[in-house]
Amino acid sequence: MDWYLKVLKNYVGFEGRARRKEYWMYSLINLLVYIALAIVEAMTGMVGDSGMGMLTLLYSLAVLIPGLAVSFRRLHDIDKSAWWLLIALVPLIGVIVLLVFACLEGTRGDNRFGPDPKADEGGVPATA
Template structure:
């Protein structure tokens, strides 16, 4: 939950880097909340004529900007520009490439986007 809140607090922070744990914990929490909201939408009759649940739609809109921001910071961690996120516009192949990027280990040490998020204040890599 702390990782999720960290991303939400930095919802317009496109600068810096996001480690894998931050990205994937945010994604996991989003999936869980989306499933719960889909169940509530289905049981509570909150579905629109197009079959989209109102609660799920509102939640998706609320986390759209934080999701983009953490994705850009994740790309920065592997020393890629945030513009690589536009690969999602290429059907199937773009999503696969971005998935591979998301699971890659970040650049050790500083890169052009900032300091290593795994290191502490002294610049010594943390164990966990």
């Protein structure tokens, strides 16, 4: 939960780097919240014609900017520009490419986007 809150607190932090653990823990908790909200909406009959209820819509809007920010920082960690997010517009292939990028280990040591986040958080030192 700390990783999720860390991303939400840094909701406009588009610069710097985010390690894999930060990205995936945020994604996992985000998914669990979506599922919980969908269950609540289904049980209370709040689902609209679009298949999405008001709770999930409001939550989606609330986490849109933090989700983009952590995605930018994740790409920065592998020394890729955030412009790579636009590849998601390519059907199927784009999402697969972004999934592979999200799974890659970050650049060891400093890169053009900032210092190694593992070294800052007591992880593997940049020289190891």
